[in-house]
Amino acid sequence: MSVALEVSGLEVAYRSARGFVPVVRGVDLTLAKGRVLALLGESGSGKSVTLRSVVGLTAREGARVSGRVRVLGQDVLAMDARRQLDLRGSQVGFVFQEPMTALDPVFRVGDQIAEVLVRHRGATWAEGMARARALFDLVQIPAAAQRLRAYPSELSGGLRQRAMIAIALACEPPLLLADEPTTALDATVQIQVLLLLRDLQKQLGTAVVFVTHDLGVAAEIADEVAVMYAGRIVERGSAEQVLLAPEHPYTRALLGCVVRGGYAEAPLVELAGSPPDLARLPPGCSFAPRCVSAFAPCGVEEPGEREREAGHRARCHLGR
Amino acid sequence: MMAPLPSLPDRGGPAQPMLTVTGLRRWFKLDSRRVIRAVDGLDFSVAKGATLGIVGESGCGKSTAAKLVAGIEAADAGEVVLDGEVFWARGARIGPEARRAVQMVFQDSHSSLNPRMTAAESIAFGPEAHGVKPAVARAYALELLEAVGLPPDRFADRSPLALSGGQRQRVNIARALALRPRVLLLDEPVSALDKSVEAQVLNLLVRLRVQLDLTYVFISHDLSVVRYVADEVAVMYLGQVVEQAPAATIFAQPLHPYTRALFASKPSVDPRRRIAAPPILGDPPDPVDPPSGCRFRTRCGFAEALCATGTPPLGAVAPGHRVACWMAVPRSGHSKAGVAA
Numbered sequence: 228m229s230v231a232l233e234v235s236g237l238e239v240a241y242r243s244a245r246g247f248v249p250v251v252r253g254v255d256l257t258l259a260k261g262r263v264l265a266l267l268g269e270s271g272s273g274k275s276v277t278l279r280s281v282v283g284l285t286a287r288e289g290a291r292v293s294g295r296v297r298v299l300g301q302d303v304l305a306m307d308a309r310r311q312l313d314l315r316g317s318q319v320g321f322v323f324q325e326p327m328t329a330l331d332p333v334f335r336v337g338d339q340i341a342e343v344l345v346r347h348r349g350a351t352w353a354e355g356m357a358r359a360r361a362l363f364d365l366v367q368i369p370a371a372a373q374r375l376r377a378y379p380s381e382l383s384g385g386l387r388q389r390a391m392i393a394i395a396l397a398c399e400p401p402l403l404l405a406d407e408p409t410t411a412l413d414a415t416v417q418i419q420v421l422l423l424l425r426d427l428q429k430q431l432g433t434a435v436v437f438v439t440h441d442l443g444v445a446a447e448i449a450d451e452v453a454v455m456y457a458g459r460i461v462e463r464g465s466a467e468q469v470l471l472a473p474e475h476p477y478t479r480a481l482l483g484c485v486v487r488g489g490y491a492e493a494p495l496v497e498l499a500g501s502p503p504d505l506a507r508l509p510p511g512c513s514f515a516p517r518c519v520s521a522f523a524p525c526g527v528e529e530p531g532e533r534e535r536e537a538g539h540r541a542r543c544h545l546g547r
Numbered sequence: 548m549m550a551p552l553p554s555l556p557d558r559g560g561p562a563q564p565m566l567t568v569t570g571l572r573r574w575f576k577l578d579s580r581r582v583i584r585a586v587d588g589l590d591f592s593v594a595k596g597a598t599l600g601i602v603g604e605s606g607c608g609k610s611t612a613a614k615l616v617a618g619i620e621a622a623d624a625g626e627v628v629l630d631g632e633v634f635w636a637r638g639a640r641i642g643p644e645a646r647r648a649v650q651m652v653f654q655d656s657h658s659s660l661n662p663r664m665t666a667a668e669s670i671a672f673g674p675e676a677h678g679v680k681p682a683v684a685r686a687y688a689l690e691l692l693e694a695v696g697l698p699p700d701r702f703a704d705r706s707p708l709a710l711s712g713g714q715r716q717r718v719n720i721a722r723a724l725a726l727r728p729r730v731l732l733l734d735e736p737v738s739a740l741d742k743s744v745e746a747q748v749l750n751l752l753v754r755l756r757v758q759l760d761l762t763y764v765f766i767s768h769d770l771s772v773v774r775y776v777a778d779e780v781a782v783m784y785l786g787q788v789v790e791q792a793p794a795a796t797i798f799a800q801p802l803h804p805y806t807r808a809l810f811a812s813k814p815s816v817d818p819r820r821r822i823a824a825p826p827i828l829g830d831p832p833d834p835v836d837p838p839s840g841c842r843f844r845t846r847c848g849f850a851e852a853l854c855a856t857g858t859p860p861l862g863a864v865a866p867g868h869r870v871a872c873w874m875a876v877p878r879s880g881h882s883k884a885g886v887a888a
Contacts, residue, residue, distance in 0.1 A: 269741040369829075383830040384605075413604035413768065415846075418812040419825040440742065443814030447821055466818035484746040485816055486771035489794060490753045495775070497750055498743035501711050 230300070231402045231434035232258040232281065237294035239276050239285050247291055248506045250276045252458035254294075256436075258451075260401060263428060263435040265449035265466070267442065267481075271502055272455040274438045278404050281436070282319050283311040299401060317347035320395030320433075324407040326387040330379040336390045337363075337375030343397040362393040366423060385416040392424065399431060406438045421447055442485060446470050454478050457503055457513035460532075464539035474541035476518045512544065520545055551679040551687050552727050555648050557595075559631040564592040565762040566599075566634075566730055571615055571625035573608075583834050585611040587786035589625070590861070593730075593779065598756065598763040600777030600794070602770055602809070606834050608786040609766045613734045616764065617651045629730070647677065650723035654735035656715035660707040666692065666718045667703040673726045684725075691721040696751060713744035717751070724759065731756075734766045749775055770813055774798055782806045785834055785842040788861055792868040802870045805843045841873065853880045 239251040251273040258264050268274040279285050283303050286292045296303040298319055303311065315321065323329040331339060340362060341355030350358065356375070363371035366389040379387055388408060395403060405424070409417040425448050428435050439445055445452050445466065452469040454462045454477065462475040473479045483496035500517040503509055509516050515525035522544070524530075530544045571589040574582045586608040593599040603609045614620035616627055618635045627635040634645050653659040660669055670688035675681055689699040695717040707715050716736060723731055733752070737745040753776060756763055767773050773780055774794060781791040782805065790803040801807045804827075811826040827846045832838055841859050844850040853873055861871040877885040 269743060385830040413831065414770065414812045415604065415808055415825070415827050416830055418814070418822060419828065421814075422822065422825055441814075442742075442816040446816050446818040447814040449818070470816055470818055481742060482816065484742045486775045488774065489777075490750075490775055495746040495750060497747045499747070501713060501744065 229260050230257060231260045231262075231298070232256065232436065233295075233297040234277070234281065235295045237277065237280060237296065238292070239273070239280050240291045242289060242291075243506065245506050249508075250290075250458055250505060251280065254455075254458075254460055256453065256460075258402075258434050258436060260434050261428075261432045262450045263425075263437060263448055264451045264453060265445035266436060266438045266453050266455060267440070267445050268455035269440055269502060271457075271505070273458040274455045275406050277455070278406055278436060278438050281404060282315050282321065283308075313347070316343055316400075317398045318400050318402065320398070320400040320403045322388075322391050322395045322403065322405040322408040324410050326384075326391040327379060329391055330387065330394075332379055335376050335378060336382070340375075340390075340394050340397055343394055347398050358397065359393070362397060363390075365396070365427065366390070366393045368393075384412055385420060388412060388420050389423065392420075392427070396427065396431065396433070399433075401432075401434060403428070403433045403435045404438075405435060407440070408437075409444060410439070410441070417444075418447075424448065442470065442481060454481070457508065458505060459513070459542065461514065461543070462541040464535075468536070468539040472539075474535050474539065474546075475514075475543050476520045476545070477514050478541075480517075480519075512542075550727055551683045552647070552674055552677060554727055555644060555729055557630065561595055563595070563631050564628075565595045565597075565630055566616070566764070567592040567628040568616060569626045569628075571612065571627070572623045573611055573615055573620065574623055577835065581835050584608075584786045584837060585834065586615060586622070589615075589786075589788060591781055591788065591791060593762055593764060595630075595762055596756070596760060597778045598765050598776050600773035600780045601764065601766045601783060602768065602773045602780060603783035604768060604809075604831050606785070606831055607783040608834070609768075609783050610734050612783070613651065613732045613764065613766050617649050617732050618646070619651065643677065647726040648728055649730045649732065650726055650728040651732040651734065652716070652719050652723050652736045654738050656712055656719050656739065657707065659719055660715060660722075662707055665704045665706060666697070666710070666721075667699070669707075669718060670722045670725050673722065677726065687725065688721070691725055692718075694724075694755070695721045696747075697721075711744075713740050713748060716740065716748055720748075720752070720755070724755070728761070730762045730764065732764045732766070735768065736765075737772060738767065738769065745772070752776065770809060782809065785831065785837050787842065787871065788869075789843065789871045790869065791861070792865075796865075796868055802864060802868070802875055803843075803872050804847045804849055804874075808846075841871070849874060849881075849883060851881055 234256040237254040240247040240249045254277050266274045337359045340359035344350040344355040344358055368374050368389050409420050449466045452466050453460045456477050462478045480498040487493045503513055511526045512530055515521045524544050530542050532540050532542045534540045568591050573586045574584050576582055601609050615622045618641050667688040671684035674684040692699040697717050737748050765776050777794045780794050780797045781788045784805050790806045808826040829846050838845045840856050841854045844854040859871045859873045861869050863869050864875050873879040873881040874883045
């Protein structure tokens, strides 16, 4: 079995005052073991919801979830809550954007790592602590012995995120889900954590789904990139294909918003408007109202996904 | 646009800096023993019609600096001079005209708007406080909404809760402009926005600066954003400026090891050009107990004994290019002193 994650026809809708609002609208993904996929998109594109659905978190929040999610061949959405809990932590690690919301403020970070190993691996407390020490060395936390006894609030942002990664990797899960793990960090710290994740991923052979809004971060870590817009994947391919030869006008527009110089010599090409209200999606292609290349069919018919070259696919009527 | 408030007169002509900041200092006392040196001796000036970008990581004091310059927060020491006249000094009162002259836009577009006021009411509030009749202030607010790209028939009577982040930030910009300021202090104005919206707001800000003859101080943690808007760039580290130069110079030839590390930490969008190793290690130190001598030395690959004992002065290495590093001072005693970068 060489597939770490397989998602097909994933639909997630949240209840609102106006009824159920579709947030993820038919996402298909396949990620081979040991590969890194960046799920790229702006706020509200459905990238985080997709990630959280993979481990059954959105259904717990009362979202309506359908489709199929298989992690290492196991059907996650068919599992009961207890088995999902076993899956999280032992086979799937999770790193969040804000470690303070994921770490328990009243427990020492070392204890929080040991707990994972006691819970999922049947380790004794002493074994758990010894492993925690090794994990702190792995994620390059200096003065590890002393830091294990620290409370989360006593660590800097960078160290906290390293501790979070240590917890996520405690059971050496084959699949790691990372939701904007470096976004809240300073630039010089962000690159350290990003390269640490990249090195550990290679070393341990972990498959990673990495959610980010930052094209540079995706370029730095991803083998494959999937771009999300209004709940759908609009373009996917290798990092080189998507970032260097983008097919979809939305991906191109995002790349046009990357600063390459000053206003005078390299003015940014604005992407007009804002993402659509998911409760009132426009007919046809959701991106059509903002698209500079839109033509008649775009406002009528939703484009299907078409392959441009091996592995490079886009959902667009252009060039059909 | 028909502005109900008169424009503020230019005093010293184009050669006189719009803003000159000298020795600005603000320490926050945590308890009887510990002090955060948030801003610890800040000097800079901004030419009329120019944009000074201040870049630095969290805790470097850039937001405190903005509040001090705006007069929202009182400094412990130092002086802010606006077009040749003292704008802020310890014990001096800021007059209503000067208050109008310097306006601020904050990062959090949500918490900086009153949720009980509509967009138009928020914008009209300032002019009304300065004595403009409510009907006139509202008419002006509608014009400003149009100017920031929000058609007033759709947006004037909306609550901030019914606006997206980008739209709210446009309202904040309109509100700052309503008092006809000469200087806008922009504290991370696009950091909370999506990239596609960020581009819209950045372009809007550049256009408004030219149209309305404004001077900007633009604060950001994001180097590329600063690169886009700024004519002049100051890099802050733990409460002090470590390098300042015209934008073209500092991006082509950064001299301070921290500036270089900051530049080298920014990923490109080209997966073929990945960063091999982190330029510097560790987190920025705690501003409560900053390192002795050069504050960057604990993360600097070139630190020597000298760096722990003496604080390098922010000295000119070329016209308009100032660096606080012992390597930039000839015969300082640093083994790399005077070696061209």
